[in-house]
Amino acid sequence: MNGLIKNAYAVFTVVTLIVACARNPVTGKKQIVLMSEQQEIAMGQQADPEIVATFGLYPDSAIQRFINEKGKQMAAISHRPALNWTFRVLDADVINAFAVPGGYVYFTRGILANMNNEAQFAGVLGHEIGHVTARHTVSQQTRQVLGQIGIIAAVIAKPELAQFAEAASQGLQLMYLKNSRDAESQSDELGVEYSSKVGYDAKEMAKFFQTLDREMAYKSGNQRLPEFLSTHPDPGNRYTTVTNLATQWQTTNNKTNMTINRNSYLRMVNGIVYGEDPRQGYRENNVFYHPELKFQFNTPAGWQYQNTPQQVMLAPTDGAAMLMLSLGKGNTPREAAQNFIQAAKLQVTESRDITVNGLNAYALVGSQMQQDQSGRSVPAVTAIIYFIQYNNVIYQLIGASTPANFSTYAGMLRPYMDSFKALTDASKINVKPERIEVVTVSRNQTLKQLFESYKLPAARFEELAIMNGMQQTDNLTTGMLVKIVVKR
The missing domain is CATH 3.40.1000.10 (Mog1/PsbP, alpha/beta/alpha sandwich)
Structure with missing residues (x-):
């Protein structure tokens, strides 16, 4: 809670929606939606300052430049290149990425800390851009409004307490809309297509989904934001599906040696705050x-x-x-x-x-x-x-x-x-946050042996292994880069 910048009483917005029939930018098919593209853009413009005010931006210019550069590059080859795209890194430790209508895409520092190469980032980036280009949030909101006229969605705690909860605002609710399985499958396909078109190996996105599965199984308790997989329903065996999609794309387009960029990515996230920032x-x-x-x-x-x-x-x-x-x-x-x-x-x-x-x-x-x-x-x-x-x-x-x-x-x-x-x-005042520290493996050893050599707590070995996308028994070779966590 850095700044405490808003009131606790509720902000309720009544939005007048006009039913229209529009052509989906991705499929080319006509679909019934309750808002025009201009209204969609306005929705994102309204939501963005609320999201930024709620969670704050992570103050790292190098990471922000990276996400801007990769985001603009991918948006340019997407189905909606003319949108005024915005890409932000939120100062939140929860592992999540999400998009709101109109071209606004958000990554938390928590998800960036758990990725292990540029290709994984690119796959998730393409997935989120896909939600916008295919107008999934617009379609989902349309289905909810058409099916639940007069029903106000419940928010934090019991619905009766909504008037005291900031999460009752419309802009923040956009983050919590769950997409259908069909929408998730389509965004996975678009994530493969978009990340592959800019040269990245989309099979790494599938590997990151495995990391997310392990993370969800390992963690318990509540987070500030919904976890990625809780707002992205799992459409069957996602790892296999995405791997097959990536292989098919590379075969069809006769592409080999796709970019992964592990070391450059790890060097970029070196020093990123990990977990809750006690300051x-x-x-x-x-x-x-x-x-x-x-x-x-x-x-x-x-x-x-x-x-x-x-x-x-x-x-x-x-x-x-x-x-x-x-x-x-x-x-x-x-x-x-x-x-x-x-x-x-x-x-x-x-x-x-x-x-x-x-x-x-x-x-x-x-x-x-x-x-x-x-x-x-x-x-x-x-x-x-x-x-x-x-x-x-x-x-x-x-x-x-x-x-x-x-x-x-x-x-x-x-x-x-x-x-x-x-x-x-x-x-209690002079506390320091934990940060990612990228270290170079000095000799051949297992990941567990490396953790032991740095005298890290054994109770956190599995957490750190998941963060590295590895098993504790995985063999490391001299010169490899590995992430550990230190307080500084």
């Missing part, structure tokens, strides 16, 4: 620390955890409640409270000035109302909200639940909200 906030022993903004607060044990530049959000596994920290809008706690009440249309039942560990604050309890089936106005969600003034910033801490659960969670959440205070512990 932007981290949780340790159920305490959330923010070294840059210098605050801390206690968090419930066992709750799911998300930390983005906009907010810190926690929820139990059943989604029945939520604890969220974000930035208030106002110069004083009372002013921020009034702005929130108006924006969220809260019905306030309690409000008072308080202090939280010596900090001026304002507390309220309120409900957001909705009409039931009989037309009566009833609470939809109830929340305790603190507006705390600290270092000339108003932080708002929200403890929310459905009214039925509020009596259970109200008493439980207050102590966590009361724990907000200044962070002064130098050991």
Whole structure:
């Protein structure tokens, strides 16, 4: 959470869509869609700043130049070269890549750290460009709107808590749309076609899918963004399918010695931040620390955890409640409270000035109302909200639940909200992130032996093997480059 730049209350956008029949740029066939190309582009233009504000851009000019160069090169030979394509690297540790309509393609630093050559990157790049050129998100949204008129999709936690969740905004929902199996198969085909046309060996994309499968099997817990494979349903045996497609393309076009570029890619990602960047906030022993903004607060044990530049959000596994920290809008706690009440249309039942560990604050309890089936106005969600003034910033801490659960969670959440205070512990402030360090193999040995020679924790050997796209028993030869992880 680096900056805390938006409010917690919901941003709901009503979009008027006009049914139209358009020719698909890839297939050439006519299809029913609910928006024109101009509307599609406008959708991407609206989503892009929300996505950037939510996750931040990774500050590495060399990597950004690389993704721009490769992206523009591939877009030029795609089915929609005239789009104003944009390619970005997000400062997020989750392993994901995605695209939104209008030509916006995003890679996280997490997925870049787990790739092992340019060909793997090119294959995924082609796959994501394929989603845009074939208008998959537009088609998917069309199917959802046509089939679910009047239904609002649920977001973080229970649907009733959507009004307090930033993920309710339309732009961010585009990231979470799952594509159909047919769309995924078509994008795999386009990924092979596009990456092969610019000279890369698309069989490496198939190998990266194996890495993703291993990663998904190895990891557990929750991420800030959906994992690549969770938003890209697996159409059967993907490795075999993509390998066959790549072989067929190379045979048909009489191409051999396709580009892989392992060493150059590894040198490029040398030094990239790996995993959560603690400088932007981290949780340790159920305490959330923010070294840059210098605050801390206690968090419930066992709750799911998300930390983005906009907010810190926690929820139990059943989604029945939520604890969220974000930035208030106002110069004083009372002013921020009034702005929130108006924006969220809260019905306030309690409000008072308080202090939280010596900090001026304002507390309220309120409900957001909705009409039931009989037309009566009833609470939809109830929340305790603190507006705390600290270092000339108003932080708002929200403890929310459905009214039925509020009596259970109200008493439980207050102590966590009361724990907000200044962070002064130098050991918690002066933390360093883990980074990829590319090392040269000095002698013939197995990958496991190399990890042992660098005194890396044995508990992380499998994680690091997956990151390298290898098995621990794989034999290394002198001069090979391998990725390890160090703190610096």
